[in-house]
Amino acid sequence: MKHSQSVFKNPFYIQASLSLLFFFTAWGIWWSFFQIWLTTRLGFSGAQVGTIYTFDSAITLVLMFIYGSIQDKLGLKRKLLIVITILEMLLGPFFTWIYAPMLKSNFLLGAIAGSFYLSLAFLAASPTFEALAERMSRRYGFEYGQARSWGSFGYAVAALCAGYxxxxxxxxxxxxSSVVSCLTLLLLTLGRTKNPTIINQYEDKAEEVKEADKPSFKEILHVFKLADLWKLVILIILSGSFYTVFDQQMFPEFFTQFFKTQAVGDTAYGILNSIEVFLEAIMMAWVPWLMKKIGVRRTVLIGITVMFIRIGACGLVTNPLGISCVKLLHAPETAIFALAIFRYITLHFDTRLSATMYMVVSQIAGQVGQIIFSTPLGSLHDEIGYRSTFLVISGIVFLALIFAFFILKGDHQDVNGQPMDA
Structure with a gap:
């Protein structure tokens, strides 16, 4: 693999980093306050919010497999991302003139229409952007975690601005969000390096040969027959999906309730969220070193342990300062899951199918969990409150930790992808 003296001289690293920066900025500036908007501005109950998230997950579930299959076929081509970005540019008009009015006049119809749009433009797009950046990192000699950290940085800046x-x-x-998406489109259409000399300087020829062998649709479907795949799916359903329900569907409003007014709570949440994601960006650059030091398997186990502690602590801590400190644990946890799960897949499975595998294991499995649990957990919150619900979720994540200890393979066991020393 070819490396430059400085990663900032690598044009492919810059392109991947900027695409993640712009996408996560466009997503984070509205997504970080989506649940608060639904509950405090539109006045929906926990069960209704759970229904919206369930529809989001159900549609995203199907789209992720479609997007993953298409991107594996396209390799490094950006045609799919360009179409997605054009849809993202329509967010402002859609929320203003279609989504909010429909939710108020016909909740069920509005929830379904909104879920189709949000899944097409953002929810299924996130892992697609990440999968392309990861593929570029293997092809052109840079650490994926360093590029992904710019996505977290963009999300942090967006959340800070959105809080005000x-x-x-x-x-x-x-x-x-629509304005930032215009920048993403310009980058995707105009920012590609085509100079053969520069390409030859950074390109890993072995990865080029491997990428040239495009997977057939039969090979893509074959991943569903792998027993190890389904073990990972169960793990993500018991951990990542429950955490997503907790963090997106419940925590924002739970946190703002500690403050005298909703406006003060919204601003405080924006500041806290941005601090957390700034730390997440730092962790994104640090986790690759951690994986090399202690191994991928142990890194994943640490991530699940942090998740268990964070959710459980939110059910026990009773003051805003304590909750804020607990919230910051989201930084190492998110970085570990975003990078270690991806690295586990590229370590033990065929890297030609990395986009599909990542969609199925890390993303689709999470969406299945949200489909099943979003509405029940929303109703449970309506019945017993946030704190008790958090303790229930924490207990389930602890079971996931035990399950992970037994099913995760060692780093030198069944290496069917890119070895750790590559």
Whole structure:
């Protein structure tokens, strides 16, 4: 593999980093306050919010497999991402003139229409952007974690800005998302390096040969016959999906309740969220070193342990300072799951199918869990409150930790992808 003296001289690293930076900025500026918007601005109950998230997950579930299969076929081509980005540019008009009015006039119809759009433009797009960046990192000699950290940085800046702008009007953040998506489109269409000399300087020829052998549709479908795949799916359903319900569907409003007014709570949440994601960006650059030091398997186990502690602590801590400190544990946890699960897949499975495998294991499995549990957990919260619900979720994640200890393979066992010393 070819490396430059400085990663910032690598144009492929810059392209991957900027694409993640722009995408996560466009996503984070509205997504970080989506649950608060639904509950405090539109007045929906926990069960109704759970229904919206269930529809989101159900549609995203199908789209992720479609997007993953298409991107594996396309390799490094950006045609799919360009189409997705054009849809993202429509967020401001959609939320202002279609989504909010439909939710108010016909909740069920609005929830379904919104889920189709959000899944197409953002929810299924996130792992697609990540999968392409990871593929570029193997092909052109840079650490995926370093590029992915720019996505977290963009999300952090977006969340910080949104914390102030949201209190003025939620629709400001929706329209700003459309503006940032325009920048993403410009990058994808105009920012590709085509100079053969530069390509030859950074390209890993072995990866080029491997990428040239495009997987057939039969090979893509074959992943569903792998027993090890389904073990990982169960693990993600018991951990990542429950955590997503906790973090997106419940925590934002739970946190803002500690403050005297909703406006103060919204601003505090935006600041806290941005601090956490800034730390996440740092962790993204550090986790690859951790994986090399202690191994991928142990890194994944650490991530699940942090998840168990964080959710359980939110059910026990009773003051905003303590909850804020607990929230910051999200940084190492997210970085570990975003990078270690991906590295586990590229270590033990065929890297030609990395996009499909990542979609199925890390993303689709999570969506299945959300489909099953979003509405029940929303109703459980309505019945017993946030704290007790958090303790229930924490207990389930602890079971996932035990399960992971027995099913995760060692780093030198069944290496069917890229070895750790590559």
């Amino acid at each position: 702008l949201f209190t003025i009007s939620p629709y400001i953040v929706f329209w700003l």
